[in-house]
Amino acid sequence: VTxxxxxxxxxxxxxxEAKRAGRSLIPEVISSIIHDxxxxxIPDYQxxxxxxxxxxxxxxxxxxxALTRSYVDSGDRIDLxxxxxxxxxxxxxxxxxxxxxxxxxxxxxxxxxGVLKMTGRGLxxxxxxxxxxxxxxxxxxxxxxxxxxxxxxKTGMVITGQTARLVPADAATYALRDVTGxxxxxxxxxxxxxxxxxxxATSGAVLDVKFGSGxxxxxxxxxxxxxxIMVELGAACDLPCVAVLSDVxxxxxxxxxxxxxxxxxxxxxxxxxxxxxxxxxxxxxxxMLRLADPGLDERTANERVRAAVADGSALAVFQAWxxxxxxxxxxxxxxxxxxxxxxxxxxxxxxxGWVHAVDARQLGRLSVRLGAGRxxxxxxxxxxxxxxxxCRIADQVHTGEPIAEIxxxxxxxxxxxxxxxxxxxxxxxxxxxxxxxxRVIGM
Amino acid sequence: VTxxxxxxxxxxxxxxEAKRAGRSLIPEVISSIIHDxxxxxIPDYQxxxxxxxxxxxxxxxxxxxALTRSYVDSGDRIDLxxxxxxxxxxxxxxxxxxxxxxxxxxxxxxxxxGVLKMTGRGLxxxxxxxxxxxxxxxxxxxxxxxxxxxxxxKTGMVITGQTARLVPADAATYALRDVTGxxxxxxxxxxxxxxxxxxxATSGAVLDVKFGSGxxxxxxxxxxxxxxIMVELGAACDLPCVAVLSDVxxxxxxxxxxxxxxxxxxxxxxxxxxxxxxxxxxxxxxxMLRLADPGLDERTANERVRAAVADGSALAVFQAWxxxxxxxxxxxxxxxxxxxxxxxxxxxxxxxGWVHAVDARQLGRLSVRLGAGRxxxxxxxxxxxxxxxxCRIADQVHTGEPIAEIxxxxxxxxxxxxxxxxxxxxxxxxxxxxxxxxRVIGM
Numbered sequence: 001v002t003x004x005x006x007x008x009x010x011x012x013x014x015x016x017e018a019k020r021a022g023r024s025l026i027p028e029v030i031s032s033i034i035h036d037x038x039x040x041x042i043p044d045y046q047x048x049x050x051x052x053x054x055x056x057x058x059x060x061x062x063x064x065x066a067l068t069r070s071y072v073d074s075g076d077r078i079d080l081x082x083x084x085x086x087x088x089x090x091x092x093x094x095x096x097x098x099x100x101x102x103x104x105x106x107x108x109x110x111x112x113x114g115v116l117k118m119t120g121r122g123l124x125x126x127x128x129x130x131x132x133x134x135x136x137x138x139x140x141x142x143x144x145x146x147x148x149x150x151x152x153x154k155t156g157m158v159i160t161g162q163t164a165r166l167v168p169a170d171a172a173t174y175a176l177r178d179v180t181g182x183x184x185x186x187x188x189x190x191x192x193x194x195x196x197x198x199x200x201a202t203s204g205a206v207l208d209v210k211f212g213s214g215x216x217x218x219x220x221x222x223x224x225x226x227x228x229i230m231v232e233l234g235a236a237c238d239l240p241c242v243a244v245l246s247d248v249x250x251x252x253x254x255x256x257x258x259x260x261x262x263x264x265x266x267x268x269x270x271x272x273x274x275x276x277x278x279x280x281x282x283x284x285x286x287x288m289l290r291l292a293d294p295g296l297d298e299r300t301a302n303e304r305v306r307a308a309v310a311d312g313s314a315l316a317v318f319q320a321w322x323x324x325x326x327x328x329x330x331x332x333x334x335x336x337x338x339x340x341x342x343x344x345x346x347x348x349x350x351x352x353g354w355v356h357a358v359d360a361r362q363l364g365r366l367s368v369r370l371g372a373g374r375x376x377x378x379x380x381x382x383x384x385x386x387x388x389x390x391c392r393i394a395d396q397v398h399t400g401e402p403i404a405e406i407x408x409x410x411x412x413x414x415x416x417x418x419x420x421x422x423x424x425x426x427x428x429x430x431x432x433x434x435x436x437x438x439r440v441i442g443m
Numbered sequence: 444v445t446x447x448x449x450x451x452x453x454x455x456x457x458x459x460e461a462k463r464a465g466r467s468l469i470p471e472v473i474s475s476i477i478h479d480x481x482x483x484x485i486p487d488y489q490x491x492x493x494x495x496x497x498x499x500x501x502x503x504x505x506x507x508x509a510l511t512r513s514y515v516d517s518g519d520r521i522d523l524x525x526x527x528x529x530x531x532x533x534x535x536x537x538x539x540x541x542x543x544x545x546x547x548x549x550x551x552x553x554x555x556x557g558v559l560k561m562t563g564r565g566l567x568x569x570x571x572x573x574x575x576x577x578x579x580x581x582x583x584x585x586x587x588x589x590x591x592x593x594x595x596x597k598t599g600m601v602i603t604g605q606t607a608r609l610v611p612a613d614a615a616t617y618a619l620r621d622v623t624g625x626x627x628x629x630x631x632x633x634x635x636x637x638x639x640x641x642x643x644a645t646s647g648a649v650l651d652v653k654f655g656s657g658x659x660x661x662x663x664x665x666x667x668x669x670x671x672i673m674v675e676l677g678a679a680c681d682l683p684c685v686a687v688l689s690d691v692x693x694x695x696x697x698x699x700x701x702x703x704x705x706x707x708x709x710x711x712x713x714x715x716x717x718x719x720x721x722x723x724x725x726x727x728x729x730x731m732l733r734l735a736d737p738g739l740d741e742r743t744a745n746e747r748v749r750a751a752v753a754d755g756s757a758l759a760v761f762q763a764w765x766x767x768x769x770x771x772x773x774x775x776x777x778x779x780x781x782x783x784x785x786x787x788x789x790x791x792x793x794x795x796g797w798v799h800a801v802d803a804r805q806l807g808r809l810s811v812r813l814g815a816g817r818x819x820x821x822x823x824x825x826x827x828x829x830x831x832x833x834c835r836i837a838d839q840v841h842t843g844e845p846i847a848e849i850x851x852x853x854x855x856x857x858x859x860x861x862x863x864x865x866x867x868x869x870x871x872x873x874x875x876x877x878x879x880x881x882r883v884i885g886m
Binding site: 009013016017020043044046047048049051052053055056057176181182184 | 460488491495499619627
């Protein structure tokens with residue numbers, strides 16, 4: 001009886017059917033799917049069907065680990081052997097107003113621990129760190145690996161776009177997930193994030209896993225599930241990780257929008273206490289220090305973080321780093337040298353009471369519509385525009401008081417005022433503030 | 444605030460996400476997806492993701508009906524107003540050895556009820572009626588609608604390939620389902636089948652829904668679920684349907700393979716009782732008569748069917764029909780004028796006992812490997828080769844007795860003997876025969 005050789009497409013079809021029926025795939029099958037897809041031997045429509053089957057039926061840890069390793073193996077790893085410091089990484093699953101990296105990297109670097117952070121552009125309501133930093137005139141975010149290591153060696157930190165030679169299989173798969181409704185799968189998210197952390201080959205990573213309307217997942221349970229998978233993947237791949245579960249029902253800090261967020265991070269580095277931002281940022285910086293030095297206790301770590309801000313050393317590192325990547329270091333001293341929107345409008349409280357909700361997703365979407373973000377890949381953005389949110393959940397407000405500012409390119413943006421107001425829920429009952437961090441996993 | 448127009452891809456992405464999350468889609472969304480996909484405004488990879496989300500999460504009746512109607516609306520309907528008879532249709536979900544159409548169409552047509560049957564090619568272990576009929580020299584299976592109506596008018600029956608103007612959206616979607624592991628979804632199957640029946644616009648259809656290793660679905664429950672959806676879709680679209688739930692754990696009749704099956708159907712039309720075939724075929728023919736004439740009782744219908752075979756009128760219609768479609772009518776008198784394989788091998792019982800299983804899927808797959816079927820679209824097939832299965836479940840056999848014949852193109856097909864033997868389970872315990880029909884739905 002004649003047989004014909006099995007093609008990659010046939011092998012994938014068998015895997016699709018098995019996954020659709022709820023069965024687990026063996027590691028070899030997963031690695032051959034990723035290998036074949038990256039090599040262009042599998043059409044997008046079959047990969048899309050497999051990704052959706054995975055999204056609907058899930059993957060167990062062995063499958064997720066195989067996927068993560070396949071992503072890592074598709075490209076190079078960063079070689080940090082020439083760097084004299086211990087280097088740590090940090091990742092956030094994304095949140096409206098999240099400018100934490102801009103604070104923690106210089107703080108941690110100023111305390112002798114190296115920070116290597118590869119970052120991306122934003123899409124949809126949550127902005128990207130790369131976009132935010134590009135509001136600093138001249139700052140290069142496209143360093144080669146050699147340049148990256150040189151900046152890290154010189155200033156103790158580096159933040160740059162991901163190099164194309166790292167996890168190309170994840171990049172290809174992510175582009176397809178993005179247009180096929182398969183971005184929300186916890187194992188697919190975990191493998192995508194962790195493959196990049198593992199390929200960056202640092203000594204450890206702090207993961208900020210956010211939940212709430214302004215984040216990637218809505219519920220605490222979903223964030224905990226995702227964080228647990230990621231910490232476990234890290235452990236299996238010799239990358240110690242700590243995950244923080246943090247709330248982003250309301251925006252992180254006050255500023256939403258690229259230059260506005262850089263300004264806010266600079267204020268925090270100058271010692272200004274930013275409600276809803278500074279506390280979480282200090283916690284994450286402390287965890288990065290403790291990941292680099294497991295003997296360090298929580299209290300000492302936190303004291304060092306406060307000191308690095310108070311004595312100006314963190315801000316100095318920020319300035320040196322900006323200069324090392326070709327940016328204008330004046331921004332640290334003169335925040336007004338950053339792009340500024342020509343029009344501002346103040347939004348006032350329509351009623352008196354206590355703030356029960358400040359919907360981060362709605363404000364994030366409005367910010368995108370103002371021009372601060374994009375709905376399509378590679379669309380241009382306006383670094384100057386955005387929102388400043390003046391109050392947080394549990395704050396008391398009075399009718400006519402300013403609750404937000406809209407920073408606009410044009411004077412006539414009908415609907416922006418109403419959209420901001422609709423994001424606020426003000427009621428006559430007093431309530432307690434929302435805790436911003438709910439749990440730390442892995443430390 | 445500026446807005447951008449919603450593109451078909453964005454609308455689909457929203458629908459994919461909703462379906463993936465287990466929500467129902469409104470009929471307008473489903474019809475726009477099908478319309479946009481057929482018009483080439485949606486890429487295959489997004490459609491594949493949607494189809495997999497539907498396969499994993501299911502569709503309710505309103506969604507399935509919307510999908511069916513969208514398929515129908517994508518093309519023309521057959522106009523049977525010029526045909527003087529009541530015309531009925533027949534469909535089988537497919538099974539190994541299923542040559543029922545070749546028997547029921549001439550029987551029903553000889554009794555004054557028109558039969559219009561559009562049919563397709565086989566893929567995988569279950570053969571297609573179109574392939575089987577092409578073993579008759581000269582027979583055309585690519586009639587235009589005009590030719591189809593002329594043959595129907597002249598001989599009372601017509602069997603031909605589906606015209607391209609019928610349900611093009613289903614054809615496009617089916618091609619994608621076939622390569623993305625989304626063929627097994629009950630609502631997708633039901634919409635695909637029923638859209639073709641509805642577009643054929645007959646007075647009613649008898650549906651043979653098969654379950655078991657040689658069919659599309661494995662279990663009685665899955666077949667019942669599928670049949671119920673199809674009968675309900677027919678009722679909603681003014682196409683009265685009757686569904687028969689029949690067992691195909693073992694092959695239908697004795698012959699598997701194109702010309703071998705045509706020969707067996709001709710034997711049955713000549714009055715030979717074919718175990719595992721004749722009873723089901725007569726039941727389906729009787730139901731077709733009763734669908735055309737609701738006043739007809741079961742007993743009278745069955746008597747007429749037997750008489751049409753006994754008096755030769757069904758065979759005469761078959762001959763006239765073959766001639767009307769350009770085929771050589773000699774085949775009805777001289778079955779040996781059909782293609783014959785040059786090599787035959789007898790497979791004998793390796794042990795004595797009772798037959799507990801004759802695995803239809805294994806035998807169907809072997810038949811494909813012998814050349815009788817195809818694993819890829821448009822691959823050529825060998826009409827002469829196949830298998831004759833000499834015993835059925837509950838038959839008693841003795842060591843060395845013939846249990847099957849292999850009809851081959853080449854004398855040396857290593858493994859075919861073993862493959863046939865492996866499909867039989869012979870045990871020392873006696874058992875009862877398997878009922879071939881388990882339930883009739885809708886009459």
